[in-house]
Amino acid sequence: MKTKLVLLSIARLFIALLVVFSRFAGYYGDWLxxxxxxxxxxxxxxxxxxxxxxxxxxxVFGIFAWWNITIARRRGAYTRSLKVPLAERPVRPSDIVFxxxxxxxxxxxxxxxxxxxxxxxxxxxxxHF
Numbered sequence: 001m002k003t004k005l006v007l008l009s010i011a012r013l014f015i016a017l018l019v020v021f022s023r024f025a026g027y028y029g030d031w032l033x034x035x036x037x038x039x040x041x042x043x044x045x046x047x048x049x050x051x052x053x054x055x056x057x058x059x060v061f062g063i064f065a066w067w068n069i070t071i072a073r074r075r076g077a078y079t080r081s082l083k084v085p086l087a088e089r090p091v092r093p094s095d096i097v098f099x100x101x102x103x104x105x106x107x108x109x110x111x112x113x114x115x116x117x118x119x120x121x122x123x124x125x126x127x128h129f
Contacts, residue, residue, distance in 0.1 A: 027047070034043035 031040070031043050034040055
């Protein structure tokens with residue numbers, strides 16, 4: 001069991017490193033391109049603008065989320081004493097995958113049938129089937 005956790009942690013770290021490396025490689029390629037054209041200052045301005053906007057929107061969202069949580073705690077019902085029944089058996093990853101696939105397939109069928117029924121009944125198309 002412990003070796004599975006170690007292998008899972010290593011796999012997660014490897015995937016995270018791949019994501020970070022691909023991000024860095026994209027920015028490094030852009031920096032080399034801007035520098036080769038003599039516009040290195042433009043690249044640094046764009047990079048600082050992206051960083052500033054990230055932190056600005058992070059701050060705005062954080063304040064908005066904090067405000068909503070504060071309102072929810074003040075006005076919401078107290079549910080600390082509510083007893084939630086436990087599942088009869090633990091949820092397996094296969095349960096989630098298969099239910100997600102079923103929902104995806106069912107949703108596509110429903111959206112297709114809705115679209116077809118709307119097209120065939122809509123007066124703008126000139127025919128009523």
